[in-house]
Amino acid sequence: VGGEQISSIGRGLCVLLGISLEDTQRELEHMVRKILNLRVFEDESGKHWSKSVMDKQYEVLCVSQFTLQCILKGNKPDYHMAMPTEQAECFYNNFLEQLRKAYKPELIKDGKFGAYMQVHIQNDGPVTIELESPAATVDPKQLTKLEKQQQRKEKTRTKVPSESSRERNAPRNKDDPSASSGAEGDVSSEREP
Numbered sequence: 001v002g003g004e005q006i007s008s009i010g011r012g013l014c015v016l017l018g019i020s021l022e023d024t025q026r027e028l029e030h031m032v033r034k035i036l037n038l039r040v041f042e043d044e045s046g047k048h049w050s051k052s053v054m055d056k057q058y059e060v061l062c063v064s065q066f067t068l069q070c071i072l073k074g075n076k077p078d079y080h081m082a083m084p085t086e087q088a089e090c091f092y093n094n095f096l097e098q099l100r101k102a103y104k105p106e107l108i109k110d111g112k113f114g115a116y117m118q119v120h121i122q123n124d125g126p127v128t129i130e131l132e133s134p135a136a137t138v139d140p141k142q143l144t145k146l147e148k149q150q151q152r153k154e155k156t157r158t159k160v161p162s163e164s165s166r167e168r169n170a171p172r173n174k175d176d177p178s179a180s181s182g183a184e185g186d187v188s189s190e191r192e193p
Contacts, residue, residue, distance in 0.1 A: 001117055007109045012059035013040075014121050018068025019083040019091050027133035028091065032098045034131050035060065054103055062099070063111040063119055064092045089113050 015035055036054050043050040053060055069082035083091060092113055099108045111117050 001112045001115045006112055007061060009059035009061045009109050011056070012061065012107070013038075013053050014119075015060060015062045016065040016068060017062055017092065017095065018065050019088045020069055020081055021083050022081075023083065023091065023133065025094075028095050028098060030133045031131065032095065032102055036099070036103055038129065038131070040127060040129065057104075057107070059107045059109060060099060060103070061109045061111075062092075062096060063117065064088065064113050085114060 013035065017031075037052045039049050039052050039055075041051040041053070041056050041058070042048050066079060066082040066088065067077070069079055070077045071081055072078070082088070096108060096110055111119070
Protein backbone atom coordinates (compact mmCIF):
# COMPACT_ATOMS: atom_id res chain seq x y z
CA VAL A 1 0.00 0.00 0.00
CA GLY A 2 1.60 3.26 -1.10
CA GLY A 3 4.89 1.46 -1.77
CA GLU A 4 5.00 -0.08 1.72
CA GLN A 5 4.56 -3.79 2.47
CA ILE A 6 1.83 -4.11 5.07
CA SER A 7 1.30 -7.86 5.10
CA SER A 8 2.70 -11.12 3.79
CA ILE A 9 2.46 -14.86 4.34
CA GLY A 10 4.48 -17.93 3.46
CA ARG A 11 2.66 -21.18 2.62
CA GLY A 12 -1.09 -20.97 2.91
CA LEU A 13 -4.14 -19.47 1.26
CA CYS A 14 -4.72 -16.09 -0.30
CA VAL A 15 -8.44 -15.32 0.05
CA LEU A 16 -9.93 -12.66 -2.22
CA LEU A 17 -13.28 -11.93 -0.57
CA GLY A 18 -16.12 -10.39 -2.57
CA ILE A 19 -18.94 -9.23 -0.30
CA SER A 20 -22.41 -9.06 -1.81
CA LEU A 21 -25.33 -6.85 -0.78
CA GLU A 22 -27.16 -10.04 0.15
CA ASP A 23 -24.48 -11.56 2.39
CA THR A 24 -25.45 -12.22 6.00
CA GLN A 25 -23.87 -13.71 9.12
CA ARG A 26 -24.95 -17.14 7.82
CA GLU A 27 -22.87 -16.75 4.64
CA LEU A 28 -19.94 -15.40 6.66
CA GLU A 29 -19.92 -18.44 8.97
CA HIS A 30 -20.21 -20.80 5.99
CA MET A 31 -17.23 -19.19 4.24
CA VAL A 32 -15.06 -19.27 7.37
CA ARG A 33 -15.72 -23.02 7.76
CA LYS A 34 -15.09 -23.71 4.06
CA ILE A 35 -11.86 -21.72 3.87
CA LEU A 36 -10.33 -23.29 6.96
CA ASN A 37 -11.38 -26.85 6.07
CA LEU A 38 -10.83 -26.84 2.30
CA ARG A 39 -8.51 -29.76 1.51
CA VAL A 40 -6.10 -28.37 -1.09
CA PHE A 41 -2.74 -29.40 0.36
CA GLU A 42 -0.90 -32.71 0.19
CA ASP A 43 -0.30 -34.93 3.19
CA GLU A 44 3.05 -36.21 4.48
CA SER A 45 3.05 -39.08 1.99
CA GLY A 46 2.51 -36.70 -0.95
CA LYS A 47 -1.17 -37.51 -1.47
CA HIS A 48 -2.82 -34.47 -3.06
CA TRP A 49 -6.08 -32.85 -1.87
CA SER A 50 -5.74 -34.30 1.62
CA LYS A 51 -5.01 -31.53 4.10
CA SER A 52 -6.52 -28.18 5.01
CA VAL A 53 -4.73 -24.97 5.94
CA MET A 54 -5.47 -25.81 9.60
CA ASP A 55 -4.13 -29.36 9.24
CA LYS A 56 -0.85 -27.98 7.90
CA GLN A 57 -0.72 -24.99 10.29
CA TYR A 58 -0.35 -22.66 7.29
CA GLU A 59 -1.24 -18.98 7.06
CA VAL A 60 -4.23 -17.20 5.50
CA LEU A 61 -4.00 -13.80 3.80
CA CYS A 62 -7.37 -12.07 3.25
CA VAL A 63 -8.01 -9.25 0.80
CA SER A 64 -11.38 -7.54 0.47
CA GLN A 65 -12.16 -7.59 -3.26
CA PHE A 66 -15.40 -5.85 -4.23
CA THR A 67 -14.69 -6.36 -7.95
CA LEU A 68 -15.62 -10.04 -7.53
CA GLN A 69 -19.23 -8.81 -7.37
CA CYS A 70 -18.99 -7.46 -10.93
CA ILE A 71 -21.88 -7.73 -13.35
CA LEU A 72 -21.07 -6.75 -16.92
CA LYS A 73 -23.26 -4.22 -18.74
CA GLY A 74 -21.99 -4.99 -22.20
CA ASN A 75 -18.26 -4.48 -21.71
CA LYS A 76 -18.54 -2.14 -18.72
CA PRO A 77 -18.23 -3.55 -15.18
CA ASP A 78 -21.05 -2.70 -12.80
CA TYR A 79 -20.57 -3.16 -9.05
CA HIS A 80 -24.06 -2.39 -7.71
CA MET A 81 -24.29 -5.92 -6.24
CA ALA A 82 -21.26 -5.26 -4.00
CA MET A 83 -22.02 -4.28 -0.42
CA PRO A 84 -21.52 -0.52 0.17
CA THR A 85 -18.11 0.39 1.60
CA GLU A 86 -19.06 1.27 5.20
CA GLN A 87 -21.24 -1.81 5.62
CA ALA A 88 -18.71 -4.03 3.81
CA GLU A 89 -15.85 -2.91 6.07
CA CYS A 90 -17.81 -3.96 9.16
CA PHE A 91 -18.67 -7.29 7.49
CA TYR A 92 -15.04 -7.85 6.45
CA ASN A 93 -13.73 -7.11 9.95
CA ASN A 94 -16.28 -9.55 11.37
CA PHE A 95 -15.10 -12.14 8.82
CA LEU A 96 -11.49 -11.68 9.98
CA GLU A 97 -12.56 -11.91 13.62
CA GLN A 98 -14.41 -15.19 12.97
CA LEU A 99 -11.40 -16.65 11.12
CA ARG A 100 -9.16 -15.73 14.05
CA LYS A 101 -11.57 -17.27 16.58
CA ALA A 102 -11.83 -20.50 14.58
CA TYR A 103 -8.10 -20.84 13.92
CA LYS A 104 -4.87 -19.26 15.21
CA PRO A 105 -5.16 -15.46 15.20
CA GLU A 106 -1.46 -14.98 14.49
CA LEU A 107 -1.81 -16.98 11.24
CA ILE A 108 -4.60 -14.77 9.82
CA LYS A 109 -3.26 -11.72 7.94
CA ASP A 110 -5.06 -9.09 5.90
CA GLY A 111 -4.55 -6.19 3.55
CA LYS A 112 -5.83 -2.68 4.16
CA PHE A 113 -9.54 -2.33 3.56
CA GLY A 114 -10.41 0.28 0.94
CA ALA A 115 -6.79 0.94 -0.05
CA TYR A 116 -5.31 0.59 -3.51
CA MET A 117 -3.07 -2.45 -3.11
CA GLN A 118 -0.43 -4.19 -5.15
CA VAL A 119 -1.02 -7.87 -4.38
CA HIS A 120 1.59 -10.40 -5.50
CA ILE A 121 0.34 -13.98 -5.48
CA GLN A 122 2.37 -17.02 -6.38
CA ASN A 123 -0.02 -19.89 -6.99
CA ASP A 124 1.35 -23.35 -6.31
CA GLY A 125 0.11 -25.48 -9.14
CA PRO A 126 -1.53 -23.06 -9.99
CA VAL A 127 -4.69 -23.75 -8.02
CA THR A 128 -7.51 -21.23 -7.79
CA ILE A 129 -10.83 -22.30 -6.31
CA GLU A 130 -14.01 -20.24 -6.31
CA LEU A 131 -16.11 -20.68 -3.19
CA GLU A 132 -19.64 -19.36 -2.93
CA SER A 133 -21.92 -19.35 0.04
CA PRO A 134 -25.22 -21.23 -0.28
CA ALA A 135 -27.50 -19.24 -2.57
CA ALA A 136 -30.20 -17.32 -0.81
CA THR A 137 -33.64 -17.71 -2.29
CA VAL A 138 -34.43 -14.68 -4.41
CA ASP A 139 -37.90 -13.66 -5.58
CA PRO A 140 -37.60 -13.58 -9.40
CA LYS A 141 -39.96 -10.57 -9.47
CA GLN A 142 -37.36 -8.55 -7.56
CA LEU A 143 -34.59 -9.17 -10.08
CA THR A 144 -33.75 -6.40 -12.51
CA LYS A 145 -33.61 -7.13 -16.22
CA LEU A 146 -29.80 -6.95 -16.05
CA GLU A 147 -29.63 -9.47 -13.19
CA LYS A 148 -31.93 -11.88 -15.07
CA GLN A 149 -29.67 -11.60 -18.13
CA GLN A 150 -26.60 -12.24 -15.97
CA GLN A 151 -28.21 -15.35 -14.46
CA ARG A 152 -28.99 -16.71 -17.93
CA LYS A 153 -25.40 -16.05 -19.02
CA GLU A 154 -24.03 -17.82 -15.94
CA LYS A 155 -26.19 -20.88 -16.65
CA THR A 156 -24.90 -21.14 -20.21
CA ARG A 157 -21.31 -20.06 -19.56
CA THR A 158 -18.67 -22.57 -20.54
CA LYS A 159 -15.29 -22.77 -18.90
CA VAL A 160 -12.54 -21.34 -21.08
CA PRO A 161 -8.93 -22.41 -20.48
CA SER A 162 -6.85 -19.63 -18.96
CA GLU A 163 -3.72 -20.45 -20.93
CA SER A 164 -3.08 -21.86 -24.35
CA SER A 165 -2.36 -25.57 -24.57
CA ARG A 166 1.17 -24.74 -25.67
CA GLU A 167 1.73 -22.70 -22.48
CA ARG A 168 0.19 -25.44 -20.34
CA ASN A 169 2.41 -28.11 -21.82
CA ALA A 170 5.62 -26.07 -21.79
CA PRO A 171 8.14 -27.42 -19.29
CA ARG A 172 8.81 -25.17 -16.32
CA ASN A 173 11.99 -25.00 -14.34
CA LYS A 174 11.09 -25.19 -10.65
CA ASP A 175 14.18 -23.25 -9.57
CA ASP A 176 13.70 -20.36 -12.02
CA PRO A 177 11.47 -17.69 -10.45
CA SER A 178 10.76 -16.18 -13.87
CA ALA A 179 9.33 -19.53 -14.94
CA SER A 180 6.96 -19.64 -12.01
CA SER A 181 3.42 -20.79 -12.56
CA GLY A 182 2.37 -18.14 -10.08
CA ALA A 183 0.56 -14.95 -10.85
CA GLU A 184 1.52 -11.43 -10.04
CA GLY A 185 -0.85 -8.59 -10.54
CA ASP A 186 -2.60 -5.62 -9.15
CA VAL A 187 -5.65 -6.16 -7.03
CA SER A 188 -7.57 -3.05 -6.15
CA SER A 189 -9.97 -2.96 -3.27
CA GLU A 190 -10.70 0.70 -3.63
CA ARG A 191 -13.87 1.79 -5.40
CA GLU A 192 -13.33 4.07 -8.32
CA PRO A 193 -15.80 6.91 -8.98
